Amino acid sequence: MIRWRYGTVTGVRGGWRGCTELEVDVEAREGEDAFSCRGLAYDELVGVPEVGDRLLLNCNAIAKGLGTGGYALVVAVPDRLPADVEGPGHIVKARYTPMQAMRLAVDEDDSPNRAAVEACESLEGMPVVVADLHSALAPVLAGIHSTAPEAKVAYVMTDGGALPAWFSRQLDQLSDRLCTVVTAGQCFGGDLEATNVHNALIAARVVGGADIAIVAQGPGNLGTGTVWGFSGTAAGEAVNAASVLGGRPVASLRISEGDARERHRGVSHHSMTAYGKVALAAADVPVPDELPADLEGKIRSQLEELPERHRQIEIDCSGLVEAMEALPVKLSTMGRGLDRDRVYFVAAAAAGRHAAQMAKRRD
Incomplete structure (x- = not known):
């Protein structure tokens, strides 16, 4: 189940909050040649490796050629273990795995x-x-910030993708634009930790002081191509959580013009299932006022299939592309940027604009 390997640090490439990126020489095993690759260490779990350190590695991602997590992950620096960290907290995340963390x-x-x-x-x-x-x-x-520049925004990370929040470079690059990051469920490493999405949303509000919360899984979406077999069903569950807590759910549509897979062209089947079948509470569904001409008919037809309890709202998208281009991060979804899948990013930004307009009306 795990491709265990030993390796040695030959260089430190750099890092970001919570992570150190390495150059690693991986030792040969029977039937396999030695090779070099990128390694990734989570500082709070294994310490900060240095050149010359021998490492215990998990090389599954390298063997499978995973795009999101294509690193040899550092399991331990066996000859230089980090010191024990004492302090409050007994909530265990990544439970009963070798890397379970006390938070x-x-x-x-x-x-x-x-x-x-x-x-x-x-x-x-x-x-x-x-x-x-x-x-x-x-x-x-x-x-959000193109519409309400002063809005305080929290990110609630769910555990359908990466479990350590540190894996996301975007969170590091966007940290000054977020009032707090709350890691919910089995994921960890946020500014705040919560047992589930419900208390994560409450913490975003009463501890982080958020005006608006964004809920999404960490990097590394899981999908099997079946109706129910994808980690994004959690989006529908988050709609229910926001509603039962007295929030106003806003369902950001996953729309694509660049995805070659038919199930994701137009409105993705992920959105149709999560919002159409999993979300039992009503949500606002922002729809961009600019849709690809060759897909507009299909998209409108798909949206007619969503339950009547949801409220579809057309959003003026003027200025949103410029706002996204001004971000300090590279926009990318499944390897496609703004130039190859413009509607994906515009639809997400439209959801943010609608939430900002709602927040301004509350003030």
């Missing part, structure tokens, strides 16, 4: 935020933008 969650007894979280009875109409993919985070944020 302090906002909703446990030792947390200074527990009383505030427990006392919160409602999100009081806070807009909650729900998206299928982590790549929607940046354009949603651009849509």
Whole structure:
């Protein structure tokens, strides 16, 4: 199940918050030649490797050629273990795996935020933008701040993709535009930790002071091509969570003009399933006022299939492309940028703009 290998650090490529990127020489095993590759270490889990360190590696991603996580992941620096870290917190994440991590969650007894979280009875109409993919985070944020520049925005990361929030370079690059990052469920490494999406949304509001929350999984979407077999079903569950807590769910549509797979062209089957079948609560569904001419008929037809409980709202998208181009991150979804899948990013930014307009009406 795991391709265990030993390797040696030959160079440190750099890093970002929580991560160190390495050059690694991987030792040969029987029937396999030695090779060199990129390695990735999570600093809080294994320490910060240095040139010359011998590493224990998990090379599954290298063997499978995974685009999102194409690293040899550092499991341990066996000859230079990090010191034990003592402190409060007994919530275990990545539970019962060799890399399980003890974290302090906002909703446990030792947390200074527990009383505030427990006392919160409602999100009081806070807009909650729900998206299928982590790549929607940046354009949603651009849509919000192009419309309400002073809005305080929290990101709630769900555990359908990467479990360590540190894996996302975007979070590092966008950190000054987010009031807090809350890692929910089995994922970890945010500014705040929460047991589930419900308390993560509450923490975003009462601890982070957010005006708007964005909920999406971390990098590394899982999909099998079947109706129900994809990690983005959690988007529908997040709509339900936001609604039951007294928030205002905003369903960001996953629309594509650049995806070669028919099930994702137009409105992705992920959005149709998550919002059409999993989400039992009503949500606002922002629809861009600019759609690809060759797909507009298909998209309009697909949207007619969504349940009547959802409210579809056409959004003026003027200025959104410029707002996205001004971001400090490279926009990319499944390897496609703004030039190859413009409608994907515009649809996400439109959801952000709608949430910002809702937040301004609340003030």
